[in-house]
Amino acid sequence: MDLPHHGYRATAKPRARAAPPTGDSVLFEDTSSAAPGLNSQGYYTPGYNMGAPSNDMQGGANVNNMFTDPMANAAMMYGSSLANQGKDIVHKEIGRFMSVNKLKYFFAVDTKYVLKKLMILMFPYTHQDWEVRYHRDTPLTPRQDVNAPDLYIPCKFSPEVLGLCASTALVWVIIEVLVMLLSLYLLTVHSDLSTFDLVAYSGYKYVGMIFTVLCGLLFGSDGYYVALAWSSCALMFFIVRSLKMKILPSISSDSMGMGSSAKPQLRLYITVATAVFQPIIIYWLTSHLVR
Amino acid sequence: MAFTLYSLIQAAILCVNAVAVLHEERFLSKIGWGVDQSVGGFGDEPGIKVQMMNLIRSVRTVMRVPLIAVNSVCIVLLLLFG
Numbered sequence: 001m002d003l004p005h006h007g008y009r010a011t012a013k014p015r016a017r018a019a020p021p022t023g024d025s026v027l028f029e030d031t032s033s034a035a036p037g038l039n040s041q042g043y044y045t046p047g048y049n050m051g052a053p054s055n056d057m058q059g060g061a062n063v064n065n066m067f068t069d070p071m072a073n074a075a076m077m078y079g080s081s082l083a084n085q086g087k088d089i090v091h092k093e094i095g096r097f098m099s100v101n102k103l104k105y106f107f108a109v110d111t112k113y114v115l116k117k118l119m120i121l122m123f124p125y126t127h128q129d130w131e132v133r134y135h136r137d138t139p140l141t142p143r144q145d146v147n148a149p150d151l152y153i154p155c156k157f158s159p160e161v162l163g164l165c166a167s168t169a170l171v172w173v174i175i176e177v178l179v180m181l182l183s184l185y186l187l188t189v190h191s192d193l194s195t196f197d198l199v200a201y202s203g204y205k206y207v208g209m210i211f212t213v214l215c216g217l218l219f220g221s222d223g224y225y226v227a228l229a230w231s232s233c234a235l236m237f238f239i240v241r242s243l244k245m246k247i248l249p250s251i252s253s254d255s256m257g258m259g260s261s262a263k264p265q266l267r268l269y270i271t272v273a274t275a276v277f278q279p280i281i282i283y284w285l286t287s288h289l290v291r
Numbered sequence: 292m293a294f295t296l297y298s299l300i301q302a303a304i305l306c307v308n309a310v311a312v313l314h315e316e317r318f319l320s321k322i323g324w325g326v327d328q329s330v331g332g333f334g335d336e337p338g339i340k341v342q343m344m345n346l347i348r349s350v351r352t353v354m355r356v357p358l359i360a361v362n363s364v365c366i367v368l369l370l371l372f373g
Contacts, residue, residue: 167294167296171299185342186343186345187342189340
């Protein structure tokens with residue numbers, strides 16, 4: 001009941017409002033086939049407002065005209081108003097714990113982006129430009145910038161096969177994100193990596209993990225080790241190049257290089273340690289599946 | 292090594308308890324990690340030691356009361372269910 005309602009609400013919004021905010025068109029339109037040049041004003045605005053119960057009532061009225069029986073009409077409107085209230089309460093409660101706007105940013109992807117990102121994950125050696133592009137201080141959505149982190153790929157690829165395997169992997173993700181946050185805090189690295197960014201970057205290893213396990217199942221033990229080596233190298237390269245832009249100070253800036261307070265080699269250690277940690281975890285979590 | 296979510300929660304409770312029992316006068320000042328020794332440099336380079344001390348102090352301040360509740364619940368549950 002949740003899913004069609006959510007999709008219905010999404011399409012009702014641009015129709016119901018007089019002047020739809022530009023954040024809508026970026027997040028909900030399908031831009032897979034659109035040319036990249038037409039995004040002159042369709043950028044993600046951080047102040048995107050999710051609560052608009054009045055729009056849903058208008059949208060609900062459009063459907064009710066199909067019913068001729070007034071009792072069914074009344075029941076339908078009552079039911080939809082109850083559902084709206086429940087949804088608003090749930091949204092309010094969730095909005096207290098984590099910002100839903102930031103979460104939406106991570107899922108604004110399209111098929112072109114997903115394909116390109118998977119290619120970069122498996123074969124990052126030819127990718128030239130790793131800088132995350134910005135637009136007036138807000139990072140671009142993954143649709144417009146291949147280097148932006150997303151949560152769609154990690155969600156698709158996270159291991160839900162076995163219950164114990166999944167909870168073990170979940171525990172490791174939590175531990176890894178906490179350790180990264182702790183080390184970034186201790187070394188007072190003033191980067192714009194939010195918690196969700198770290199979750200996104202940690203989740204990319206699942207692509208390699210699934211690929212490795214598949215090769216191990218198809219081609220036996222040798223295939224497993226070959227795929228493990230390949231995805232480890234690719235993943236290490238990917239993580240180092242991606243995090244280098246965020247954590248290490250940019251060399252090309254002006255002479256005021258006091259953006260980093262800690263010694264640069266400590267930051268380098270963090271990046272390299274994160275990169276080395278990934279293949280270790282992949283091996284740890286999947287080796288017992290292939291033996 | 293099969294971890295469960297429950298073991299993560301247990302480890303977290305134990306770690307936070309360990310940080311919370313570090314006494315200010317008797318222990319932290321003796322080893323030079325007290326509150327009065329962290330004011331130090333105003334600048335943009337606090338350093339690792341000052342960050343650690345701030346972290347310990349803030350964890351102790353924030354988690355004191357919730358830890359009482361969480362520990363009581365844990366004790367009752369362990370007594371009942373072993």
